Every structure is written in C-alpha cells, then in structure tokens.
Amino acid sequence: MTQRIVVKIGSSSLTSEAGGLNRERVAFFAGELAKLQKAGNQVLLVTSGAVAAGFTSIGYKQRPKNLHEKQAAAAVGQALLMQAYQEAFASYDVHVAQILLTRSDFSNRKRMHNAQMTIDELLAHGIVPIVNENDTVSIDELKFGDNDKLSALVANLVKAKRLIIITDTDGLYTDNPRTNPEAQRIERVDIISEDIYRFAGGAGSAVGTGGMRSKVEASRIAMRGGVPVFVGRVCEPGDLQLASANTGKGTYFETSENSLSMKKQWVGFHSLSSGAITVDDGARSALLSGGKSLLPAGITLVDGEFHPGDVVDVISTGGQTIGRGVVNYTSSQLRAAAGLSTDEVQKRFDVLRIEVIHRDEWVAN
C-alpha cells in the first residue's frame, strides 16, 4: 500500500549561518526525496529557509528579528527556495507544488478540509507538495510558531505513516550537545515526560527557530494524531531511507495506541480559543483522570465572550492550562451557572446540554 511520509527540513540544513541558500544541499535533499517517492511512497515536504534564504538579498546583515523585516525576507526567500527546489526536483522528473499555509487555514475547518483535498489531489498525481508557513501574511500572535509544529499538523492532516524532521543534530540528547559534550543521545521516546521537555533546549544556530524544544512539542502533537516521528540528521545518500526504515541516525518518537480522532485533533491543535474557564481541583481530576465531562459545579471563573460551539481553554486553580474543549453555554450563562449544582442549573437555565464541555469534545494538554 502507498504510504505517506512527511519530511520537514529546517533552515539550519539548507542555509549557512551567514544567510543565503545552499543549492547543493537543496539538490541533495531533492534527490533523497525523489528516491523515497520512487520507492513507492507519497512524499510531502515541509521546508523552512525562506527568511534565511532571503535576508541577504535585501541587504540585512543578519537574520532579522523585526516582524516586517522577517516578512520581507520571507517574500524574497520563498521565491528563491521554490525555484531551487523546482530545478532540483526537475532533474529527477518530479513535479512540485507550493502550498503556503497560515494558522487560520487550520482553525477554519472548511479551509482545512480544502487544503487536505488539494494535497490529496497533488499526491495522487505524483507531485511533491512543498509546504511552508505563509510568513508574509502571518500575524505574530497567530503563527504556528515554527515549522516543526506545522509539519506535525500537516502529518496528522494527511494521516502520514511517519514524520521525519531533519535537523543539524542527530536526534534528541539529554542536553544540548553543542554546549554539553557529555550529553547522551536518546534513541527512542514512548512518552513525552517532563524530563524530555527539560532535556530539549532552544535553537542551535543563528538561522534555526525553535530548537529541540519545538521538535519535541511537534512530536507530541504528531504522536497524539497517531503519527510516529523521527528527529535527526540526513547527510549522506541513503540516510533518508534509513530514517524511514527505522534505522536512521536520530531519535524515534513512537505513537501511543490511542490516537485522537480528527475532531479532537481539531479541538486540541487547530481551533482558536474564544475564552478561558478556571476549574476547581475536583473538576480538574474529573477531566484529567476520571474521563468525565465538565459540569457547572466545578467552575470558579469565566473569562472572555463566547457562544455554544466555541472552543475555550480550561485552566486549573494553579493557573495552568490543562486542556481545551467545545463549550455548550454562552459566557454570560456560564458566569451565572458557575458553582451551581446540576439540579439548580436545570431549573434556572435553558441550555442544550448540561455538560459545560462534554468529554467527547475535550482534549487534555
């Protein structure tokens, strides 16, 4: 059966610290991806590098930090990036397509579905979709954050067999190997524990964005969607095949048995939150370990303006966001119902469902 593999390449693997595109590396990756495709896989590429490829052409001395400078650099660099990929893939007779996405393309379910259909159509024709964030129009507060997360969302969307995140380090270490030579590589991760988050630090180069932390976070999202992840280095011919065959130089993040349904994935990872509900300790454990729905009695505070069907964050008394879900009340109804027993709420309010958030529409963090 044809398998879908999503490959993410970071800026650090495509550009130099001083900026500008390394066309030799682009050609190398195109060759590796073409081989993966010829072996019978459907291949999608999520690529970074637009800002890093473009900033020198504008005349900036280093990777810009300011939003408009980054957007300008991305506008120049994205064209350079696509041109380089197109030329490189053409020598293997592979056609490519550009897909630029924003966070709001995922938060709107219709647009998300459209993106999915377009990708399906391209893959059915043997075309390699090349995805990047639409940096020139993304607003800072509404960004994916980094392409690691984008690649996990895309992998979940297309129900990939595996996500391969290529970076400049051969996997996750117990500490940043650039600064700690004693750090040990972790070969396999089954559960993303606090320790795993603690090990993973920020970006390693002047062109990278999220560092290992964002790769761990992306792996968590993909794992919950049922997609196993490889994070590591691909340097030599054949490395990408090894990575996809479970024998690559890096860290493998395995999937748990219970992956989230598409609906829960949308609630947990794509939707935008319209407000926040603070819950007491009883409601917190009912949601996190009791597999129960959230009832008005456990609510202590309501923030924001929302309507039934909107998604809201749920916060513990300690101020930690514990998850999010689809709310069945308006914010004003909920302010009046907070802390009341189920009987009391049923007497006083005309709500469609007594549960504030039903457990089928709840996703823990």
Ligand SMILES: Nc1ncnc2c1ncn2[C@@H]1O[C@H](COP(=O)(O)OP(=O)(O)O)[C@@H](O)[C@H]1O
């Ligand atoms: N625990 C860790 N294990 C491995 N790499 C780490 C760790 N903590 C931080 N890093 C850094 O993460 C970097 C890779 O992320 P990043 O610079 O964002 O690259 P990319 O452009 O490929 O996304 C590595 O170069 C490394 O310095």
Ligand SMILES: N[C@@H](CCC(=O)OP(=O)(O)O)C(=O)O
């Ligand atoms: N969309 C941006 C990349 C942002 C990003 O996540 O970069 P990286 O950490 O190198 O994967 C660009 O193309 O420059």
